Amino acid sequence: MKEVKIETTLQLFDDINELPEDIKSLMSIAIDARENAYAPYSNFNVGASLLLDNNEVVIGNNQENASYPSGLCAERTAIYYAGAKYPDAKILKMALTASSKNKVTDKPIPPCGACRQAIAEYELKQDHNIEIYFMGAKGKVAKSSSLSNLLPFIFESSVL
Template sequence: MSENITLLIAAARDAAQNAYAPYSGYHVGAALRLSDGSIITGANFENASYGMTLCAETVAIANANSAGRLDQIRDIAIVGGPAGQVGIHKVTPCGRCRQIIKEVADITAHDIPVHCAHDGGCDTHLLSELLPHAFGPANLK
């Protein structure tokens, strides 16, 4: 695994420590690498109404958007698990997050690699593998 991916995973692991997960106890951190090598992170943020919960990937992408850097996202690392066991098992983005990442992929014209870290290492999937036959902005034309 490259040093860049290792640093991205470490940033996602650190972000998971900031998760607000009082209902599930499941902490997830996400880290985005931008085109200049900088990293933006996010952690999941639960809500008592469940449906309003924000996933770590969505928070990180919203942070990049707020910084005016949405078009600079190049890859994503995700780490998650029960509190105190973050990173033991592989976590992949939920369907909603895959769709949000698809929008970013279309904006960046880049098939975004998603690095899913776990105790055994890291499995990398291209967004197109995680969400084949995706619906995106081009379908609205």
């Protein structure tokens, strides 16, 4: 038997004001998208914004449904729209923010597992890392230089 150690490196910013201007703008767009989320069941609003290599910015927010599995997360809403509207564009950067109507979200909130898998698919498809910035409603912002920092054992098509 051999033990394998996996390490992840993230950058942590004290708040949105410490971000570079282009990322601060991208996060502000995600915050606006978060405010328009449809989350009457969870009361947990999530917003996402993507910067593409054609300089387009695509947004998404979570969309819930009384039949819970039928809803869709903000990240996948944005990614799938980008894939449909700009199929040849690469996703360069992603900003995510989440807030709860039930409690203060002041820690970075990363993408859920299903969204991590969707982001991984696009990173592999485009053969280019996606920088991911994520935060709660306020407070620290985390940056991952690639989805592989958040999902080290990616399930991908070569195993099919």
